[in-house]
Amino acid sequence: MERLERTFNWARLGGAGLAFLLGPSFPNIGIGYVLGLGTFMTAYAGAVAWVLHSERRRAMFPRIVRFMFAVDLGIVAYSLLVFAADPEWTTYIVVTLLVIAGGFRFGAGGAVVAGTFLSAAYVAIAAYRAETYGFAMEAPRVVFHVAVFLIAAYLMAGILRELETLREQREAFVKATAETAMLRQADHIKSEFLAAMSHDFRSPLTVVRGAVELLLGERPGSLTPQQRDLAESAERNVRRLEEFTEQLLEMARLEEGQITLEKEQLDPVELLRDVVAAHSPLAKAKRQWIRLDLDGGPPAAW
Numbered sequence: 001m002e003r004l005e006r007t008f009n010w011a012r013l014g015g016a017g018l019a020f021l022l023g024p025s026f027p028n029i030g031i032g033y034v035l036g037l038g039t040f041m042t043a044y045a046g047a048v049a050w051v052l053h054s055e056r057r058r059a060m061f062p063r064i065v066r067f068m069f070a071v072d073l074g075i076v077a078y079s080l081l082v083f084a085a086d087p088e089w090t091t092y093i094v095v096t097l098l099v100i101a102g103g104f105r106f107g108a109g110g111a112v113v114a115g116t117f118l119s120a121a122y123v124a125i126a127a128y129r130a131e132t133y134g135f136a137m138e139a140p141r142v143v144f145h146v147a148v149f150l151i152a153a154y155l156m157a158g159i160l161r162e163l164e165t166l167r168e169q170r171e172a173f174v175k176a177t178a179e180t181a182m183l184r185q186a187d188h189i190k191s192e193f194l195a196a197m198s199h200d201f202r203s204p205l206t207v208v209r210g211a212v213e214l215l216l217g218e219r220p221g222s223l224t225p226q227q228r229d230l231a232e233s234a235e236r237n238v239r240r241l242e243e244f245t246e247q248l249l250e251m252a253r254l255e256e257g258q259i260t261l262e263k264e265q266l267d268p269v270e271l272l273r274d275v276v277a278a279h280s281p282l283a284k285a286k287r288q289w290i291r292l293d294l295d296g297g298p299p300a301a302w
Helices: 002-021 031-052 061-082 090-132 139-216 225-255 268-285
Strands: none
Touching (some): 002 031, 002 061, 002 090, 031 061, 061 090
């Protein structure tokens, strides 16, 4: 905002220079009014420059900007009056510039306020010219100029609304991009964790499986039927844990795009038998029995 106000302040100095250098060349209501306009704009620009460089007034800057906007509206309206004696009276062109400045300062509201206020000033001064200097107040011309001012304000407001929408969309895109990057990083960390966990599981499972195989091979000694059932159940569950560990590792590879999925046939009967065999020892300990009764068997699954 301060950089924008500095730009506007240079424009004020430029306007003061035009008032001093070219103002007397145009018909006006009095040379004193022209010089007064240039002097005021020069002093005003100096005061604004001092405010912009004052650290103590930074907290009041928003209110100061609103005050400066009101003063700028008054300066343009006064400029229209000063050169009201000019038959061509082209000073109204400045109105469009202030509409644009109001939009950049305060958004759509600033453009509308500038357009409305200066349109009213233009109509009032046009009536003053007609009464004081006898210039015809042509209704079509007045309506045309007022319409141009208001259309400029409307267009500026629309442009600013679109710019605000684009800014919001850009912020949403940046936010979504950042969130996507965070999710990808989280997925990568999860994949690394799954891979590390799978590798860490393999070593103890290998030791357990080796011990169970030794038991089933009766290396330490012969087993009773009940002990063999328990050892076989342990072997099946170790095998299931190994398969589960391998699935975790494959899942990590899949998320990293290192493998592709392939379908394979699954025997539901065999799966059910494994489940029953795995839970039978626990059921027997509670004096319960699990029986698998298949009538023809379910179809194969993929």
